[in-house]
Amino acid sequence: MPVRNAIFLRSHTGRMEIHDKSNGLTQSERQVLILIDGVTAFSGLVERLARLTEDRIGRAVATLLAKGLITEVLIPASDAQPEMVDAAVAERYLYQSPLDPVTIISLNPEDEFGAPSPARQSPAAPIPELTDTLAPLEEPQTIVPIDAVTDEEVAELGRQVRERRLQTMPAASATPPEDAVPEAETVLWRRWDYWSIGIGVFLIGLGIALH
Numbered sequence: 001m002p003v004r005n006a007i008f009l010r011s012h013t014g015r016m017e018i019h020d021k022s023n024g025l026t027q028s029e030r031q032v033l034i035l036i037d038g039v040t041a042f043s044g045l046v047e048r049l050a051r052l053t054e055d056r057i058g059r060a061v062a063t064l065l066a067k068g069l070i071t072e073v074l075i076p077a078s079d080a081q082p083e084m085v086d087a088a089v090a091e092r093y094l095y096q097s098p099l100d101p102v103t104i105i106s107l108n109p110e111d112e113f114g115a116p117s118p119a120r121q122s123p124a125a126p127i128p129e130l131t132d133t134l135a136p137l138e139e140p141q142t143i144v145p146i147d148a149v150t151d152e153e154v155a156e157l158g159r160q161v162r163e164r165r166l167q168t169m170p171a172a173s174a175t176p177p178e179d180a181v182p183e184a185e186t187v188l189w190r191r192w193d194y195w196s197i198g199i200g201v202f203l204i205g206l207g208i209a210l211h
Helices: 012-020 027-035 042-048 054-066 087-094 151-168 192-210
Strands: 007-010 070-073
Touching (some): 007 012, 012 027, 012 087, 027 054, 027 087, 151 192
Antiparallel strands (some): 007 070
């Protein structure tokens, strides 16, 4: 905040700003620049700009100083004349067009406006843990030599085949049909158990020959 008796003067850049409006000032900052004449103290600016608070005028002066548009008069001359601006030029300069910046009011004194804020990056999503496990590989089936198959194993194989066949067949009725063929007259090639045993032995022998 400038001292109340501080006097400021427009620089050459400040005079050019009034004509070309090239520094992106807000309307309140432009009002302060127009009233700075090299003679009026800061307290006089506060009185003449009654619609603005003293704090807002002080921040506008700080902005103008930072941009090099005004300088502080360290030793005021007793016969100094105020630097006036033509009314038409001042009116054109103070006109608020849609392209002109506006004043942003913030309750946080640490806020800084004008500089682009860094882009906010969303937190990276956590990498999911790999919970899927591979199914164990099935052990390769070994081929048993035909010489190593005993009669007991062949009989056990036939028994298992018969049990599986009985499980998949519908339950037989208690009374056999009249046209049923007696078991003694059943032809050998219709006995599925013998055929299953023969096919199993044939496949085992074929696997040994191919190996």
